[in-house]
Amino acid sequence: MSPSDAHFSPKASRRILGPVFGVACFLATMTGVVFLSILLGAVLRAASQGATLAETFDLLGRLARSTRSRDPDLAGFKAGIAGSLWLLGLVFALAIPVGVGAAVFLEEYMPPGRLRRVIQMNIANLAAVPSIVYGILGLAVFVRGLGSSRLAMGSALIAGGLTLALLVLPVVVIATQEALRTVPSSLRQAAMALGATKWQVIRDHVFPSALPGVLTGAILSLSRAIGETAPLLMVGAAATKVPTGLKDRFTALPVEIYKYASEANPKFQVVAAGGILLLLALLLTMNATAIIIRNRYGRSARG
Amino acid sequence: MSAPTVDADPAVLPETLWAGRSRMLMIQETLIGPFLFFCALVTVVTTAGIVLVLGTEAFRFFQMPEVSAVDFFFGTKIEDDPVSPRFGLLPLLWGTFVIAFGSSIVALPIGLLSAIYLSEYAPRRLRSVLKPALELLAGVPTIVYGYLALLLVTPVLKRLLEPLGLRVETFNSLSACLVVGVMVIPMVSSLSEDVLSAVPRGLREAAYGLGATKFEVSTRIVLPAALSGVTASFILAISRAVGETMAVVLAAGIRPQITLNPLTSIETMTAYIVAVTNGDASEGSAKYQSLFAVGLSLFAITLVLNILSGLVLRRYREVYN
Numbered sequence: 001m002s003p004s005d006a007h008f009s010p011k012a013s014r015r016i017l018g019p020v021f022g023v024a025c026f027l028a029t030m031t032g033v034v035f036l037s038i039l040l041g042a043v044l045r046a047a048s049q050g051a052t053l054a055e056t057f058d059l060l061g062r063l064a065r066s067t068r069s070r071d072p073d074l075a076g077f078k079a080g081i082a083g084s085l086w087l088l089g090l091v092f093a094l095a096i097p098v099g100v101g102a103a104v105f106l107e108e109y110m111p112p113g114r115l116r117r118v119i120q121m122n123i124a125n126l127a128a129v130p131s132i133v134y135g136i137l138g139l140a141v142f143v144r145g146l147g148s149s150r151l152a153m154g155s156a157l158i159a160g161g162l163t164l165a166l167l168v169l170p171v172v173v174i175a176t177q178e179a180l181r182t183v184p185s186s187l188r189q190a191a192m193a194l195g196a197t198k199w200q201v202i203r204d205h206v207f208p209s210a211l212p213g214v215l216t217g218a219i220l221s222l223s224r225a226i227g228e229t230a231p232l233l234m235v236g237a238a239a240t241k242v243p244t245g246l247k248d249r250f251t252a253l254p255v256e257i258y259k260y261a262s263e264a265n266p267k268f269q270v271v272a273a274g275g276i277l278l279l280l281a282l283l284l285t286m287n288a289t290a291i292i293i294r295n296r297y298g299r300s301a302r303g
Numbered sequence: 304m305s306a307p308t309v310d311a312d313p314a315v316l317p318e319t320l321w322a323g324r325s326r327m328l329m330i331q332e333t334l335i336g337p338f339l340f341f342c343a344l345v346t347v348v349t350t351a352g353i354v355l356v357l358g359t360e361a362f363r364f365f366q367m368p369e370v371s372a373v374d375f376f377f378g379t380k381i382e383d384d385p386v387s388p389r390f391g392l393l394p395l396l397w398g399t400f401v402i403a404f405g406s407s408i409v410a411l412p413i414g415l416l417s418a419i420y421l422s423e424y425a426p427r428r429l430r431s432v433l434k435p436a437l438e439l440l441a442g443v444p445t446i447v448y449g450y451l452a453l454l455l456v457t458p459v460l461k462r463l464l465e466p467l468g469l470r471v472e473t474f475n476s477l478s479a480c481l482v483v484g485v486m487v488i489p490m491v492s493s494l495s496e497d498v499l500s501a502v503p504r505g506l507r508e509a510a511y512g513l514g515a516t517k518f519e520v521s522t523r524i525v526l527p528a529a530l531s532g533v534t535a536s537f538i539l540a541i542s543r544a545v546g547e548t549m550a551v552v553l554a555a556g557i558r559p560q561i562t563l564n565p566l567t568s569i570e571t572m573t574a575y576i577v578a579v580t581n582g583d584a585s586e587g588s589a590k591y592q593s594l595f596a597v598g599l600s601l602f603a604i605t606l607v608l609n610i611l612s613g614l615v616l617r618r619y620r621e622v623y624n
Contacts, residue, residue: 130546227444
């Protein structure tokens with residue numbers, strides 16, 4: 001506190017109310033952190049059942065190696081993990097290029113005006129559409145091909161990938177736009193003045209300096225795609241085998257967790273907890289990477 | 304307005320003055336624009352696709368002989384009768400409302416208080432640890448929250464409330480409200496914190512200069528100045544709770560009923576959609592088609608909330624220069 005505080009003596013009620021409020025705010029902030037620890041602790045305990053750390057790792061290894069089964073001692077997530085990795089690749093290949101392209105178009109090519117505002121509002125709304133609505137869209141358009149049997153893909157991996165790609169597209173666009181906006185316009189003008197074409201300016205100068213922001217957005221959107229369950233349930237992710245191609249039926253890690261968690265046999269709860277540990281390990285690593293990239297490279301551009 | 308003077312020979316076109324442009328570059332330059340435009344178009348097509356799919360399929364549902372639109376919007380019963388099935392939206396709306404309301408009671412105050420803490424009270428060092436932690440929490444998938452409700456929240460509720468003579472069902476809306484509330488806290492706090500931090504320093508310093516305490520500055524200066532943004536974040540959080548699926552399916556179950564008792568099972572619109580797809584309803588049956596009508600209603604509700612949040616943000620924003 002500064003020395004002037006010595007001369008400042010508010011009424012007792014004002015003196016007390018402030019600190020009480022401060023403590024309340026602090027406690028509110030800590031609920032998140034506390035909850036995260038409780039969550040990890042509870043899942044860890046459910047998965048390990050009092051076993052040692054090494055045994056828990058053995059369990060996770062076993063779960064990662066075996067496929068779905070009616071016997072909780074043999075059940076595992078191999079098909080789900082394989083499906084989720086396929087989906088990760090598909091979303092990466094589909095949503096990131098299109099999302100980044102759309103953001104570059106909106107920020108660098110499209111003149112500001114009414115149309116741009118409308119598209120911008122549309123993207124903001126899309127980002128807040130419930131994921132299950134994307135599931136309905138995927139079901140109607142990709143799985144059933146709008147009723148025509150030639151367009152219908154069935155509950156194939158590619159249908160799931162396309163659905164998730166549409167789901168995360170607005171997130172990619174918004175994150176990339178924010179990253180592009182932090183690039184100072186003097187950089188563009190300098191490159192233009194040296195005779196670079198518009199695309200050269202974007203490709204060689206604007207994009208590289210926006211890359212940390214773009215990467216952060218890309219990783220966060222991929223981790224969102226990995227954790228989604230509802231749209232995949234709608235698309236019909238219920239296979240029990242590891243998919244080998246884009247037209248195979250598939251399943252995903254969170255979908256399998258859901259299936260195991262809704263089993264009546266309590267032994268399956270251990271399996272579900274193990275699956276959640278696998279999923280959280282993957283997701284928290286991805287998100288932490290994204291946050292670190294942003295904090296390391298994003299700060300200078302922001303200030 | 305006079306045209307800019309060009310010193311070059313007017314007979315030579317500006318393009319030919321510059322010889323640095325290769326054919327490859329020109330092809331790139333002409334193709335990239337349309338390609339990027341196509342990318343942007345995908346987002347517009349997605350919206351159109353959602354509206355068209357939900358609209359046409361819901362229309363087909365209402366055209367069915369066993370379905371009446373009046374019964375759908377005002378009916379209070381969902382019955383799977385083969386001869387005269389009933390599709391009343393009201394129990395599902397009620398379930399959705401209960402979850403949205405209950406989770407708001409948890410999430411809005413805690414989210415706002417933590418936003419105030421992060422923007423006004425927290426030392427810089429602590430803030431740089433807490434913000435990423437909240438972001439990590441926001442990255443936890445909803446299925447995990449649902450599982451946690453089953454594993455932890457409901458058993459704790461049972462242990463606390465059953466000695467008091469209250470019957471707690473395995474699937475109950477209270478535990479769903481709690482986990483969905485915790486789930487949206489990071490969203491409220493990070494969106495609110497952004498707008499609170501954006502309030503200019505000058506306002507705070509002027510208030511301190513007049514002898515206000517930190518509490519008074521936070522609640523009477525900063526919060527009112529950022530009220531539009533805070534309200535917008537509240538509305539978005541409610542919209543998120545309305546659209547939440549997996550946590551609700553696992554925690555609150557799938558029994559459509561209108562009840563004030565938070566310890567019994569309910570069914571939200573999202574849970575109904577999941578239940579119909581995973582159930583035995585055959586494609587093209589009235590029950591199957593009803594998921595599109597429910598989906599359309601869900602989409603409409605969240606759309607209205609999202610637009611409302613955008614309007615509040617723009618219409619009531621205090622502008623500082």
